[in-house]
Amino acid sequence: MSEERTLTLGGAIHEALHQEMERDSTVIIMGEDIVGGAGSDEPGAEDSWGGPMGITRGLVGKFGRERVRDTPISEAGFIGAAIGAAVTGLRPVAALMFVDFFGIPMDQIYNQGAKLRYMFGGKAKVPVVIRALIGAGVNAAAQHSQTLYSIFTHIPGLKVAVPSTPYDAKGLMCAAIRDDDPVFFLEHKTLLGQKGHVPEEPYIVPLGQALVRREGSDVTVVAIAKMVEVALAAAEELAAEGVNVEVVDPRTLSPLDTRTILESVEKTGRLIIVDEDTPRCSLATDIAALAADEAFYSLEAPIKRVTAPHTPVPFSPTLEAAYIPSKAQVAATIREVMSA
Amino acid sequence: MSEERTLTLGGAIHEALHQEMERDSTVIIMGEDIVGGAGSDEPGAEDSWGGPMGITRGLVGKFGRERVRDTPISEAGFIGAAIGAAVTGLRPVAALMFVDFFGIPMDQIYNQGAKLRYMFGGKAKVPVVIRALIGAGVNAAAQHSQTLYSIFTHIPGLKVAVPSTPYDAKGLMCAAIRDDDPVFFLEHKTLLGQKGHVPEEPYIVPLGQALVRREGSDVTVVAIAKMVEVALAAAEELAAEGVNVEVVDPRTLSPLDTRTILESVEKTGRLIIVDEDTPRCSLATDIAALAADEAFYSLEAPIKRVTAPHTPVPFSPTLEAAYIPSKAQVAATIREVMSA
Amino acid sequence: MDIPRDKLLEIYERMVTIRQFEDRTHGEYAAGRIPGFVHLYAGEEAVAVGVCAHLSDDDAITSTHRGHGHRIAKGVDVNAMMAELYGRATGACKGKGGSMHIADISRGMLGANGIVGAGVPLACGAALSAQVRGTEAVAVSFFGDGGANQGTFHEGLNLAAIWKLPVLFVAENNGYAQSTSVSYAAGGADIARRAQAYGIPGVVADGLDLFDVYAKAGTAIAAARAGDGPTLLECKTYRLYGHYEGDTQGYRSKAEIDRYRHEHCAIRRFRARVTQDGLLTADELDAIDARVDNAIDAAVAFAANSPFPDPAEVTTDVYVNYEEEIA
Amino acid sequence: MDIPRDKLLEIYERMVTIRQFEDRTHGEYAAGRIPGFVHLYAGEEAVAVGVCAHLSDDDAITSTHRGHGHRIAKGVDVNAMMAELYGRATGACKGKGGSMHIADISRGMLGANGIVGAGVPLACGAALSAQVRGTEAVAVSFFGDGGANQGTFHEGLNLAAIWKLPVLFVAENNGYAQSTSVSYAAGGADIARRAQAYGIPGVVADGLDLFDVYAKAGTAIAAARAGDGPTLLECKTYRLYGHYEGDTQGYRSKAEIDRYRHEHCAIRRFRARVTQDGLLTADELDAIDARVDNAIDAAVAFAANSPFPDPAEVTTDVYVNYEEEIA
Numbered sequence A, B: 001m002s003e004e005r006t007l008t009l010g011g012a013i014h015e016a017l018h019q020e021m022e023r024d025s026t027v028i029i030m031g032e033d034i035v036g037g038a039g040s041d042e043p044g045a046e047d048s049w050g051g052p053m054g055i056t057r058g059l060v061g062k063f064g065r066e067r068v069r070d071t072p073i074s075e076a077g078f079i080g081a082a083i084g085a086a087v088t089g090l091r092p093v094a095a096l097m098f099v100d101f102f103g104i105p106m107d108q109i110y111n112q113g114a115k116l117r118y119m120f121g122g123k124a125k126v127p128v129v130i131r132a133l134i135g136a137g138v139n140a141a142a143q144h145s146q147t148l149y150s151i152f153t154h155i156p157g158l159k160v161a162v163p164s165t166p167y168d169a170k171g172l173m174c175a176a177i178r179d180d181d182p183v184f185f186l187e188h189k190t191l192l193g194q195k196g197h198v199p200e201e202p203y204i205v206p207l208g209q210a211l212v213r214r215e216g217s218d219v220t221v222v223a224i225a226k227m228v229e230v231a232l233a234a235a236e237e238l239a240a241e242g243v244n245v246e247v248v249d250p251r252t253l254s255p256l257d258t259r260t261i262l263e264s265v266e267k268t269g270r271l272i273i274v275d276e277d278t279p280r281c282s283l284a285t286d287i288a289a290l291a292a293d294e295a296f297y298s299l300e301a302p303i304k305r306v307t308a309p310h311t312p313v314p315f316s317p318t319l320e321a322a323y324i325p326s327k328a329q330v331a332a333t334i335r336e337v338m339s340a
Numbered sequence C, D: 001m002d003i004p005r006d007k008l009l010e011i012y013e014r015m016v017t018i019r020q021f022e023d024r025t026h027g028e029y030a031a032g033r034i035p036g037f038v039h040l041y042a043g044e045e046a047v048a049v050g051v052c053a054h055l056s057d058d059d060a061i062t063s064t065h066r067g068h069g070h071r072i073a074k075g076v077d078v079n080a081m082m083a084e085l086y087g088r089a090t091g092a093c094k095g096k097g098g099s100m101h102i103a104d105i106s107r108g109m110l111g112a113n114g115i116v117g118a119g120v121p122l123a124c125g126a127a128l129s130a131q132v133r134g135t136e137a138v139a140v141s142f143f144g145d146g147g148a149n150q151g152t153f154h155e156g157l158n159l160a161a162i163w164k165l166p167v168l169f170v171a172e173n174n175g176y177a178q179s180t181s182v183s184y185a186a187g188g189a190d191i192a193r194r195a196q197a198y199g200i201p202g203v204v205a206d207g208l209d210l211f212d213v214y215a216k217a218g219t220a221i222a223a224a225r226a227g228d229g230p231t232l233l234e235c236k237t238y239r240l241y242g243h244y245e246g247d248t249q250g251y252r253s254k255a256e257i258d259r260y261r262h263e264h265c266a267i268r269r270f271r272a273r274v275t276q277d278g279l280l281t282a283d284e285l286d287a288i289d290a291r292v293d294n295a296i297d298a299a300v301a302f303a304a305n306s307p308f309p310d311p312a313e314v315t316t317d318v319y320v321n322y323e324e325e326i327a
């Protein structure tokens, strides 16, 4: 029966937060309007927002305003406070809303949160989760559409999770909250409404384990977040042409499950990375470099990257469609490496 | 005669700032203590600091406090102001002091400065230069020793210059100031005192042109900033063993002169990238991915990266020495790819 | 501060243009013809117009996510604006920016901004530019009550104070940041009082009264032009629509909204005052209403009939110059 | 506020320990035995000690680049501190942090900080933790006059104000940020007045007078513990050494420094007061001087005789757990 239980990806995150807060009283959540209606006397004002996409709605009723905190618009202040709280006994989950806002609290995140443990010789732990929306696809333009996970992956001391299914979203969120290191938890805004099987009981998807979403023998396509479904669709198209595509979903970018990726490339001899982030110094280059070193002798074709262009995200639908890596681009690239 | 004229790298930057300010009255410079002694009545207080490493000392006497501005410790405020000034007719050069502080003004840099032109449909230009010290080697620990250029290279709309010689420092600074786009100008703190030939008259080293620092036929080593001298030293060592190493210095990371790099790899068939930045989603992976795609059929060995480890920069001399890529590591890696 | 007749007419036309532009955008959005995130300025017209009435094209403003009003007040063309909302090639930003990023540098409009608080340092920069270049220009930064809790507010005000920059900081206090009341999010009494921290004047204006905003902004801008440095002007105002188009507004009552839409409406108050005082006639004002109505009709038609940008445009305008083309 | 005798002795010992630690560090640095960047706290002892005298290990503090004094005041072991400055494996952070990053979480010392202003939000977080967990703990954030111009100051104070966090913000106004006078860099009068912006108390203390700091910090900390929220306490003080070791200090006169080293010296003033008031005897104080002298000698010897960390340690302590090992 539990096989049939489905939730949206957003619902899966809500459930993980709910269950972890129930399990552990040191888990708190905070962010701008994650409850909503703060300071209003209007009946029904409370919980009138519920955070980005309403994901946290309902938690205040259960856990109260002490543990479910609306914050002022002060990203450096409240993310820094979440980090300070993490060092002193809480497990805060702080919502940055859009990942594009990272430039405001970045010092707190990367110079403080990510480094305290190392700088203090291992004598601190920083169990904080930072949630943020990523991705293009809703015409939200240059400051509300980026992915940016390449930057967080670059930073030692951070971990980065990018679920592509409701199942993984719940399991990775449980893992992130229980993890003793700072974790960036990135939610692709076009995936939040996607439904999928989610067991009711809490469970863990370990940080650092990729999943082969589709087995194949001819070419490996590593795809991240929203791009997993784009890659799977392209794989279906190619199957009709007799090409057997393997699709690997890293699920976490730091730690990266290099073994699963390398084993796949060793098997197929061909590698394409599909990444919605911009191309320079990105996950796409990271995974390409990995294979060009450690799977070099297995490679039968150039390693190709299908990414966004080196541009900000444009607003207009026609431009945004040209910006986001498409099934057609992925399919064409698969054909290209197959004929190499 | 002018062949013999030498300056330190820091002196070359000073000269470029001086000459550009003389040439163009819209060039201003700003930063914390770039003059020094602000607000003091003490005789001789003025210019008592002169910015990081004293590089800007002397400019206030020539150009006055209007154009040479000490700022409060407010990196988001004054870097944002530099960007706002750049959009409205000035060409500010703002000193961030240590690049490690980027997390404070990052929103102004990447969401504003780097994107205004694009978001406004090409109807703005943002001729701002942001100077910052990079690099380990002086036991300045985790918050004053990073390189971080991989992050700026990742961002569309930014340009990134990383001179490794006094000659390039002057020419790239002149180019950066005259450029109509935002440029990150990164000064490796252990190179500032290095001397080299610098012509007196102003000149340009174009953004986007790599230089082959040493010609060779067996293996290409791409090295950045301080790593250029490490790579050259390793190349000398290998020369004695009969291995002919070509050393390529990109000089700017964005734009990246991909042609020079690819031509070198096509010639040598082997590629190593030496990069002081941390390894994930870095310039090292960026250049490796480039070659694994576009020079794939020339490659005779795995592409290797010699980088800092995925850790913050440690303080203690013994640890910092283990952190920074060394000549020995580079030499060993060259031997490894030569025997591959 | 007496306002000349011509100026009064212009002020009214701008206020009504904003209101009608926003009412129409509301409808177009609901009809699915405008994509993305849209935040409407209706209700706050007296602030943008009362302040910008003192500015010329040489003066710069920075705006917010709720920027349509500032742009119209600064004289940006409504056709280009509506086309931009529609994502068309004829838009103010060729369709690249959308509602949150409309700019017109030629008119000193340095852009709406999707990042709360980000315009404050940029405005300081425009003021710095004027100061260094020795022009008479000033800069104005508009931001919300929520924006006043950002670090950039603090840093910008301090910088402007110590450098005596010719800048006016306008806090548009509409009571809410998204669903959060200013009473919850901001410590202290009025936002204007935060000016004292930097030793600069802090002034509160009734942001629903054009005449009050006009007078107080005028004094502050004149001081800035005279080299006397910055002012923080807090305008108490109200937004008539939700935070963004789609907001269900459970955090405030319909009665409250209605009160502002009717009794406290800035446009009604302006009309009442100018007609009572015999400054303008109802007929004159009605004629403006009709003209604006036509102009907005035309803007919508212009937008709807404009082509979408060519997909190849995605890679242009990233840099002024870049040796390699962008992949 | 009367201070018990035992407490007075402890206070004196901590002040002298700071002074001697710094004097000795100055010499060790000059002799080339300490690498990296070092900022000395000598002169400001009354601030750290006067505040931390009210704290237990359950209370948290955040510190600055100039953090040796805060650490000693919070009871961190001087051997481990000196070994850390020396970069040795026995250091408080195993040699990984150095002067700018010494911490001792077990004593509530959440670290020095190389980033100006960064400790303010972290302290708010420690206070939030105490509030949520329902303990009686408070947090204290120390920062400089320069740090008060950072956005984090504004955001942290506002957050603490609206949440009534049990936190004390201590602005150590030593007149300079590097070479820049506070009179140039900070708009407004006293930094303490910035508290009004958030509706919290702002208090000025004579940072060279232990008793004044002790009394005012005591009141503020008691209020925080009682749930009455945060206070901003500005302590006017002075640093006796340069900004960093190596600073040539052209921005201030030798006469000014000498005045503070002699007439206004916080330690001399303390001695004079306690002996005049008959609270402690000169002999008792001299005995402490001698004991501290030995302790610092021992710390230097401990540091100098400790091994450097094994280079393999470079890749440990990045994560609590990470499936793949770090290359």
Ligand SMILES: Cc1ncc(C[n+]2csc(CCOP(=O)(O)OP(=O)(O)O)c2C)c(N)n1
Pocket (backbone or CB within 6 Å): A032, A073, A075, A097, A101, A104, C064, C065, C066, C114, C115, C116, C117, C143, C144, C145, C146, C147, C148, C172, C174, C176, C177, C178, C243
């Ligand atoms: C840095 C940043 N944080 C959060 C947001 C999301 N956001 C957009 S508008 C808004 C509320 C702004 O409130 P206020 O400043 O009062 O302006 P108003 O919407 O009331 O005009 C928020 C939180 C954002 N765009 N940027």
Ligand SMILES: Cc1ncc(C[n+]2csc(CCOP(=O)(O)OP(=O)(O)O)c2C)c(N)n1
Pocket (backbone or CB within 6 Å): B032, B073, B075, B097, B101, B104, D064, D065, D066, D114, D115, D116, D117, D143, D144, D145, D146, D147, D148, D172, D174, D176, D177, D178, D243
């Ligand atoms: C974010 C940041 N900006 C600049 C610096 C460089 N810096 C280190 S200490 C300092 C001056 C700090 O002055 P203040 O806050 O008054 O503290 P003090 O040194 O006087 O104790 C500066 C500018 C830094 N470390 N971090």
Ligand SMILES: [Mg+2]
Pocket (backbone or CB within 6 Å): C144, C145, C146, C172, C173, C174, C175, C176, C177, C178
């Ligand atoms: Mg508001």
Ligand SMILES: [Mg+2]
Pocket (backbone or CB within 6 Å): D144, D145, D146, D172, D173, D174, D175, D176, D177, D178
């Ligand atoms: Mg100071």
